[in-house]
Amino acid sequence: MNLNIAILSLLGRDTLKRIILDFKLKNIDLRSKKKMCEAIHSFGIPPKTFLRYVSELEAKAMCGYYGIADKGNYTDIIELLLREETQNINRILPDNVFPKRTISSQQNSYPGLQSSVPPVLFKNVENLGQYGCFVAIDFETADYGRDSACSIALVKVLGDQIIDRAQFLIRPPRRTFEFTYLHGISWKHVANEPKFHELWPQIHKKFEGAEFIAAHNASFDQSVLMACCQNADVSPPTLPFQCTVRLARKTWKLRRANLPTVCTFLGIPLKHHDAASDAEACAKIVIAARQNG
Structure with missing residues (x-):
C-alpha cells in the first residue's frame, strides 16, 4: 500500500x-x-x-x-x-488534492510565530441559539509561521442566511511563500496589498453582532488570528470558536471530517484552498447542522 x-x-x-x-x-x-x-x-x-x-x-x-x-x-x-x-x-x-493544515518541526524558526497561543474556546451550536449571528473565517498562510496570513475570508450568517461576505489579500511580514502550490498566492500577488494591521479595522468590523466564530479545524485559524493580532499589536476578538470538524463528526457521525469530505457529503460546492470558498463552505456546514437539529 x-x-x-x-x-x-x-x-x-x-x-x-x-x-x-x-x-x-x-x-x-x-x-x-x-x-x-x-x-x-x-x-x-x-x-x-x-x-x-x-x-x-x-x-x-x-x-x-x-x-x-x-x-x-x-x-x-x-x-x-x-x-x-x-x-x-x-x-x-484524490492524489492531486493537498491539505492546507501543515505543521512542521521547523515552525519555531520563523519569527513572529507564538508558541503560547491561547486555547480555542469551543461551544456547541445548540447552546448558541438557532438563529444567532456568527462569522465563518478562513485563512491562507504564506509559510509555516502562524503570523504569515496572506488571505482571509469572512462570511457572516444570521439564522440560516448569509448576510455578508468579505475577502482580503494580506501582505505577510516575510517574502517567503511555502504554500503557493496550495492556494496559488505568491509574493507578487500581495506585495502591494495592505498589511494585517492596516486591514484590521475592516476585518474587526465584520465581527460586530456575532456570537461566535466558525472555522474548519478551528485551532489553526484561531492561532493564525491570534498570531496576526499579536504581531499587529491589536486586540483580537473575544468570541468563542466553533470547530466545524468537531461539529460535522458529532452531527453526521462522519469518520473523516476534512473539508472536502464534509462538503461532498452535504453537497456543498467547494474550491478548496480558496479562502472565500472555504469560509462559505464552513458557514454552510453550521447552517446545515442547525437545520439538522
Whole structure:
C-alpha cells in the first residue's frame, strides 16, 4: 500500500527530504514539496517504516486534518491513521488534492510565530441559539509561521442566511511563500496589498453582532488570528470558536471530517484552498447542522 499524498503532504519539508535521501530516490526536485510527495508516494514506503520519520508535531497535524483527537501516544495515532488509509484508500482525498493544515518541526524558526497561543474556546451550536449571528473565517498562510496570513475570508450568517461576505489579500511580514502550490498566492500577488494591521479595522468590523466564530479545524485559524493580532499589536476578538470538524463528526457521525469530505457529503460546492470558498463552505456546514437539529 502506497501512502496517500494527502498524508505525506502533512510532513515538513525537511522530513520529506530525509526520506528521499535515505531511500536514495533520484532526480527529485527538492525545492518542490509537491514533487517530493509524489516521488515518495510512487516509491511506496511501508507504513511501519514511515512512522520512524514522523515527529510529534507532524502527528498532531495529521490528527487535526483528519479530525481525530490527538490524545494518547502519537505513534498509536499514526498507526490508526495508516490503518484507515489501508482500509479506505479510495475514499481519501484524490492524489492531486493537498491539505492546507501543515505543521512542521521547523515552525519555531520563523519569527513572529507564538508558541503560547491561547486555547480555542469551543461551544456547541445548540447552546448558541438557532438563529444567532456568527462569522465563518478562513485563512491562507504564506509559510509555516502562524503570523504569515496572506488571505482571509469572512462570511457572516444570521439564522440560516448569509448576510455578508468579505475577502482580503494580506501582505505577510516575510517574502517567503511555502504554500503557493496550495492556494496559488505568491509574493507578487500581495506585495502591494495592505498589511494585517492596516486591514484590521475592516476585518474587526465584520465581527460586530456575532456570537461566535466558525472555522474548519478551528485551532489553526484561531492561532493564525491570534498570531496576526499579536504581531499587529491589536486586540483580537473575544468570541468563542466553533470547530466545524468537531461539529460535522458529532452531527453526521462522519469518520473523516476534512473539508472536502464534509462538503461532498452535504453537497456543498467547494474550491478548496480558496479562502472565500472555504469560509462559505464552513458557514454552510453550521447552517446545515442547525437545520439538522
